[in-house]
Amino acid sequence: MKEYEDVRDQLLNMLEELDDRLGKITDDVKHSDTPLAQDFSEQATETENDEVLDALGNAARSEVEKIKEAISRIDAGTYGICLGCGEPIKKERLAAVPYANQCIRCASSKPQA
Numbered sequence: 001m002k003e004y005e006d007v008r009d010q011l012l013n014m015l016e017e018l019d020d021r022l023g024k025i026t027d028d029v030k031h032s033d034t035p036l037a038q039d040f041s042e043q044a045t046e047t048e049n050d051e052v053l054d055a056l057g058n059a060a061r062s063e064v065e066k067i068k069e070a071i072s073r074i075d076a077g078t079y080g081i082c083l084g085c086g087e088p089i090k091k092e093r094l095a096a097v098p099y100a101n102q103c104i105r106c107a108s109s110k111p112q113a
């Protein structure tokens, strides 16, 4: 799998970055360094912030899953093959989205939730 070693490195770097980001988001959600506000209106604002942070966290977590999946596909030798049609995914697409698991045609015909 020599040809994908660079991609693998790149994916591992992305994972580290996301882990870092997720760690920060989690710290914020836990209010580790700021005690919960006593005032009700301030509390409401903090809850809204938590929801935004949660959404960010969920997006980062689903990206982490995709990246891990891509790394295991590299290890299994199935990286770069479209899960939809079994055709090779174009290099340009993999360069833009290294963890893509579908070719552009399949990805656009069956939008992911």
Ligand SMILES: [Zn+2]
Pocket: 082, 083, 084, 085, 086, 087, 102, 103, 104, 105, 106, 107
């Ligand atoms: Zn396809």
